[in-house]
Amino acid sequence: METVLKICKKCGRYGGACSPDAKIHNGCGGELIDTGISHDELMIIRKISSDNDFLDAMIELKKTDIIEYNLKMSQFKTQANQQKQQKGNIPKCPTCGSTNLKKISGLSKAGSVAMWGVFAAGRTSKTWHCNNCGYEW
Ligand SMILES: [Zn+2]
Ligand SMILES: [Zn+2]
Incomplete structure (x- = not known):
């Protein structure tokens, strides 16, 4: 099943990979809001930076400028693949x-x-x- 990234309205923490119909944050019982970022996209973003501010910016970018977002994501994918290749070499x-x-x-x-x-x-x-x-x- 496809998983999506949700953010908790109450504590502001990311709920991680949730099923699309998860509504409550396991940690605090707060309401989960869909960020629009898929689990696969999250994995790529996390490879580039583990900073939550960076993740916030990417979530915002997907909402406001999907073209720029897709461009950045394809760059990140290339970057992540190159890192993998370097490790293999x-x-x-x-x-x-x-x-x-x-x-x-x-x-x-x-x-x-x-x-x-x-x-x-x-x-x-x-x-x-x-x-x-x-x-x-
Ligand atoms: Zn919470
Ligand atoms: Zn030797």
Whole structure:
């Protein structure tokens, strides 16, 4: 069954995902008002920000400017998907397969070149250091 987001008139808290015919807030017995935001939309908004002010603004925007709202929601969806992809793309050590890696920053690269001169020149092309086996690539 489809769930919708409702807000409690009495305490101002969100009732979370309620069935469309829920009328009373379980927590305080106050009257629930439909926000017009579906549970799926709420999940996307929450991924972008957990701030209630932000959620309020999105609810208001859906009422006042549905075109702008839909535009923003499609942007949020893309953003949320990208975040998911980035998490799936964690680099692994090619030697031992460990994800316990340290990124060799540009600063430390520059520092090692300055300190060790040509001897460390080979290090400059390496980006990752494996904390597990010590391999660098
Ligand atoms: Zn309440
Ligand atoms: Zn390794």
